[in-house]
Amino acid sequence: MYLFVVIDLFSRRVVGWSMGSTITSDLAKTALHGALWRRRPIHRVTVHSDQGSQFSSDAWNRFCRDHNLDRSMSRRGNCYDNAVVESFFSSLKKERVRGRTYLTREEARADIFDYIKVFYNRRRRHSKLGMLSPVEFEEVKSESKCVYEIGGSPICKLVGCSRGTYENWKKQNQIIQKY
Numbered sequence: 001m002y003l004f005v006v007i008d009l010f011s012r013r014v015v016g017w018s019m020g021s022t023i024t025s026d027l028a029k030t031a032l033h034g035a036l037w038r039r040r041p042i043h044r045v046t047v048h049s050d051q052g053s054q055f056s057s058d059a060w061n062r063f064c065r066d067h068n069l070d071r072s073m074s075r076r077g078n079c080y081d082n083a084v085v086e087s088f089f090s091s092l093k094k095e096r097v098r099g100r101t102y103l104t105r106e107e108a109r110a111d112i113f114d115y116i117k118v119f120y121n122r123r124r125r126h127s128k129l130g131m132l133s134p135v136e137f138e139e140v141k142s143e144s145k146c147v148y149e150i151g152g153s154p155i156c157k158l159v160g161c162s163r164g165t166y167e168n169w170k171k172q173n174q175i176i177q178k179y
Contacts, residue, residue, distance in 0.1 A: 001105055003092075003112060004028050006035035006047075007084055011141075012126050013134035014088065014116045015039055019109050025054040029063045036067060048072040050082050091120070 002023045006016030016035025020027045032047065047069050049055040055073060064071050096115045102108035122135045129137040 001108055002027060003089075004031035005085060005088060005116075006031050007088060008035075008039070008134075009084060011134045011138045012084065012129060013121050013138065017113075017116055019112065021105070023052070023054060025057040025060045025063075028052075028054045028060060032063070032067075032069075041068075044068050044070055046070045046072050048074075048082070051076060088120070091124070095119075095124075 002020055004016075004018050004027055005014050007013065008015050015038050016031045016033070018027050018030035018034065028049075036045075045068070047064060049071070051073055054060060055071075061071070063069075092112070092115060096111065096119075100111070102111065121133065123133055125131045125133060126137075132140065
């Protein structure tokens, strides 16, 4: 089974996902479409992916163009650009999948869905988010008047906002990472 995820780099929240038995651009587009539906970005969004063939297909390029998305793909061998997604897959394997035997694909799909929606987004703590879950982090940032420091780095400078709420930042600078 193949799993595609779309992660909001600001909050580390998995905002789109899809699973299937074959690795295709349609599976990737389904995950990204789910993220677009959940986030409803107003401005252009940058979508970073690895160099898989599904991300260089004509169908993928048309989908990104039609949905006002800027594609970003780094050079071969640059492992840091996909670090957030690679970390997610490592956590998924360590915390949920490794050592389990699924009798059906539907059972695997349900368990992974539960991991993403119930555990990873709502309860799993991230050191980069000040030991908050992605949902808690977004709630805190939507209530604050400015985005404060996380991990010693002033987020306002990193995302280019001098004052404003998380919602304003999200509308203007949303970046998501795709694997």
